[in-house]
Amino acid sequence: MNGEGVPVRCPGCGRDHVYVPPAYPCACGAPLAPPIQRGAPPSPITHRTWTDTWVTVRCRACDLQSQWPQPELGCSCGTVLRVPVRPVTAPPLPSEPPAPPPPAPAAPRPAGARTRRAFRPRTIRTARDTVTAAALYLAWLGFRDLYRAEPRPASGIDLRGRGLVARVDPTTRPASLRAVECLWLHAMTAEARGVHFSLAGYSRDALERADALSVPLFVLDLTGTPAPVNEAARRLVAAAT
Incomplete structure (x- = not known):
């Protein structure tokens, strides 16, 4: 479900959001995002520790398991929500397609055109x-x-x-x-x-x-x-x- 939006409702204010989990490349090169647990309600984050903010994610392309930051969503009411993730032990969804191959290189831009590079975040552990x-x-x-x-x-x-x-x-x-x-x-x-x-x-x-x-x-x-x-x-x- 890489790049697929999931409806999330804030329990604090009732606002509806569409959450798209960020995808990052696996070691094999395939895009990988935590599989969101559809239908599971998000929970407000009132206390945060560094050890409970990571989830295990399995790459469907190479079957590698690795640690990924727990998906979170900031609501405009000020609440930060923890978005539930399907555990790696859960069976795949029947409609879940195989992981797509890495995207093809973009076509060359015309001479003189400026391209703004995508923001590259730094994982937070401390x-x-x-x-x-x-x-x-x-x-x-x-x-x-x-x-x-x-x-x-x-x-x-x-x-x-x-x-x-x-x-x-x-x-x-x-x-x-x-x-x-x-x-x-x-x-x-x-x-x-x-x-x-x-x-x-x-x-x-x-x-x-x-x-x-x-x-x-x-x-x-x-x-x-x-x-x-x-x-x-x-x-x-x-x-x-």
């Missing part, structure tokens, strides 16, 4: 990886001269760049209203854009305040791929692409 994943994404969006603040300052500003300050929350708690407001104040002082990343989503009042202040909010999954959770973040991505 808190430090979370900041690295956010920095890679901001660089992909076009922000330059990024550097990491080490040790982390009291302001909580983890990344700075040309016209940018960013805060990255690697904890298992939803980011708070205070975190969003502090980021906005530092961005105003620096005359820069403030961007917030979180592993565990955002509290409802943080989401509302970010919308009022036009602060872009992103949720990171464990593949290191950010997803925008408010309109300011979607506008930021659209402007860069």
Whole structure:
């Protein structure tokens, strides 16, 4: 079911989403994505540990089993959902087709045409990886001269760049209203854009305040791929692409 959307309803707010699990190449070269358990309800992530956020996935092309990040979906209400995966011991679905071959190389583009490369995430296993994943994404969006603040300052500003300050929350708690407001104040002082990343989503009042202040909010999954959770973040991505 690589690339196939699966309906997911948020138990917190009732919003419906279509979740497409990210596919990455297996060691054999075939695209591989965790098989989502259709009909199984997602569960909100209220506590996160590094050991329970990996699932075993079997490649249908070569039968290799490997560890893959647990699929997650960030809802616009601020809830981060764990999307259930079929265990490798489950029998294949009757309608499940064999894995497609690796995609053929794209046709050459006309001379002078510019191609934007796809974002290549960095898998998150530690808190430090979370900041690295956010920095890679901001660089992909076009922000330059990024550097990491080490040790982390009291302001909580983890990344700075040309016209940018960013805060990255690697904890298992939803980011708070205070975190969003502090980021906005530092961005105003620096005359820069403030961007917030979180592993565990955002509290409802943080989401509302970010919308009022036009602060872009992103949720990171464990593949290191950010997803925008408010309109300011979607506008930021659209402007860069």
